[in-house]
Amino acid sequence: MDPDPSPGPDPPKSWSIHTRREIIARYEILERVGSGAYSDVYRGRRLSDGLAVALKEVHDYQSAFREIEALQILRGSPHVVLLHEYFWREDEDAVLVLEFLRSDLAAVIADASRRPRDGGVAPLRAGEVKRWMLQVLEGVDACHRNSIVHRDLKPGNLLISEEGVLKIADFGQARILLDDGNVAPDYEPESFEERSSEQADILQQPETMEADTTCPEGQEHGAITREAYLREVDEFKAKNPRHEIDKETSIFDGDTSCLATCTTSDIGEDPFKGSYVYGAEEAGEDAQGSLTSCVGTRWFRAPELLYGSTDYGLEVDLWSLGCIFAELLTLEPLFPGISDIDQLSRIFNVLGNLSEEVWPGCTKLPDYRTISFCKIENPIGLESCLPNCSTDEVSLVRRLLCYDPAARATPMELLQDKYFTEEPLPVPISALQVPQSKNSHDEDSAGGWNDYNDMDSDSDFEDFGPLKFTPTSTGFSIQFP
Numbered sequence: 181m182d183p184d185p186s187p188g189p190d191p192p193k194s195w196s197i198h199t200r201r202e203i204i205a206r207y208e209i210l211e212r213v214g215s216g217a218y219s220d221v222y223r224g225r226r227l228s229d230g231l232a233v234a235l236k237e238v239h240d241y242q243s244a245f246r247e248i249e250a251l252q253i254l255r256g257s258p259h260v261v262l263l264h265e266y267f268w269r270e271d272e273d274a275v276l277v278l279e280f281l282r283s284d285l286a287a288v289i290a291d292a293s294r295r296p297r298d299g300g301v302a303p304l305r306a307g308e309v310k311r312w313m314l315q316v317l318e319g320v321d322a323c324h325r326n327s328i329v330h331r332d333l334k335p336g337n338l339l340i341s342e343e344g345v346l347k348i349a350d351f352g353q354a355r356i357l358l359d360d361g362n363v364a365p366d367y368e369p370e371s372f373e374e375r376s377s378e379q380a381d382i383l384q385q386p387e388t389m390e391a392d393t394t395c396p397e398g399q400e401h402g403a404i405t406r407e408a409y410l411r412e413v414d415e416f417k418a419k420n421p422r423h424e425i426d427k428e429t430s431i432f433d434g435d436t437s438c439l440a441t442c443t444t445s446d447i448g449e450d451p452f453k454g455s456y457v458y459g460a461e462e463a464g465e466d467a468q469g470s471l472t473s474c475v476g477t478r479w480f481r482a483p484e485l486l487y488g489s490t491d492y493g494l495e496v497d498l499w500s501l502g503c504i505f506a507e508l509l510t511l512e513p514l515f516p517g518i519s520d521i522d523q524l525s526r527i528f529n530v531l532g533n534l535s536e537e538v539w540p541g542c543t544k545l546p547d548y549r550t551i552s553f554c555k556i557e558n559p560i561g562l563e564s565c566l567p568n569c570s571t572d573e574v575s576l577v578r579r580l581l582c583y584d585p586a587a588r589a590t591p592m593e594l595l596q597d598k599y600f601t602e603e604p605l606p607v608p609i610s611a612l613q614v615p616q617s618k619n620s621h622d623e624d625s626a627g628g629w630n631d632y633n634d635m636d637s638d639s640d641f642e643d644f645g646p647l648k649f650t651p652t653s654t655g656f657s658i659q660f661p
């Protein structure tokens with residue numbers, strides 16, 4: 181699509197990228213390739229050398245600087261999407277210029293699920309699955325080494341280059357965890373007030389954008405101390421009154437939970453769209469250094485988040501990894517819940533109830549007593565969900581899908597798992613089959629991809645025709661048929 185040079189009166193926000201002179205001067209904006217909860221993404225071409233890029237116009241302020249902050253810290257990680265530069269002028273959406281990646285793991289799974297199964301043999305070879313997993317693990321390892329929790333890991337956020345290199349993308353929900361377990365308050369990646377008026381609209385040029393590689397001895401690169409963050413925030417607030425306005429107009433509600441507060445806004449892949457509560461929770465996160473439980477896509481959301489935890493860590497990503505790996509092995513989503521409660525019930529049906537026995541302390545989760553599930557006498561177990569999988573494959577998934585977050589294996593531990601060094605060995609990246617585009621998961625597929633669009637439920641309760649709800653003194657009791 182040709183860029184529209186005439187701004188016209190009040191162009192719709194999502195098209196405003198076409199009216200940004202500083203961007204048009206450097207990039208040809210081609211077709212829109214995707215859109216998410218907070219963004220529109222266009223394929224683009226750098227005019228100076230023809231480089232293919234993705235131009236991500238982020239409509240949400242917080243999401244934009246979280247993504248920029250994380251991508252700057254992770255710059256140079258081979259399995260994290262590369263941020264070439266970004267444009268951000270006050271009162272306009274941030275536009276991130278990213279390397280263009282044509283496919284994603286969702287498309288790999290959808291493509292494979294359409295291939296015929298040969299005598300029960302999965303269409304994705306074990307060596308291919310291993311190579312995809314290794315790349316995901318290396319990417320998540322880089323995030324976690326830098327204390328960055330992604331919070332929205334799912335196949336659609338694992339982008340893939342033409343050559344088969346997998347890169348983690350969409351850091352709009354990422355946070356940096358501090359040593360004390362809290363999160364770093366959001367801060368402006370680079371203050372635009374410091375720039376001259378000519379430079380004010382282009383915050384980072386490719387030549388000048390380098391993540392700060394200096395870090396105090398003994399401290400992981402990118403793990404900025406709480407003091408440094410608070411200093412940055414103070415400086416930023418002094419320069420940018422908008423931050424103060426945001427804080428004043430939002431309600432602090434940092435301790436509230438998804439289950440308790442998002443029952444009318446828990447909208448599938450976009451649990452926060454139009455949600456006033458989410459905004460309030462995000463403010464709480466910033467103001468108090470605590471976290472919100474309203475993160476991630478439901479199918480990949482850890483039980484502690486489903487139970488409203490605001491005191492979680494990197495381990496929420498590990499649960500998501502377990503769900504992603506299971507899906508790679510079976511080509512079907514493991515826990516395709518249609519609401520938060522259904523999500524929990526699907527997990528319990530497989531792994532058994534969450535109790536003090538399996539995770540000491542879990543009864544203190546904010547919403548644990550709000551909803552009581554009936555006892556699952558005979559959970560079906562992970563093996564039944566992973567038919568035709570080897571013991572090693574089941575064991576790998578099991579090491580991630582532990583109720584107790586502390587028991588989940590870290591990416592580094594998994595990278596050393598014998599599964600990856602035993603036959604069949606991971607295939608080389610060049611032998612991976614990369615789908616032509618990401619669009620394949622919008623089409624019909626046996627993998628249930630259309631269900632991703634069906635994850636939107638206005639209420640946690642409306643989809644529960646066959647379930648028996650009983651009000652209790654603390655909340656609800658639910659019985660399954």
Ligand SMILES: Nc1ncnc2c1ncn2[C@@H]1O[C@H](COP(=O)(O)OP(=O)(O)OP(=O)(O)O)[C@@H](O)[C@H]1O
Nearest residue numbers: 214215216217218219221234278279280281350352
């Ligand atoms: N670097 C890229 N190269 C090619 N396509 C991309 C790139 N980044 C994003 N996209 C496409 O744009 C879509 C939206 O991007 P992204 O997931 O980053 O945005 P979001 O608004 O944070 O989405 P979500 O609602 O999933 O959180 C992606 O699904 C993907 O198809």
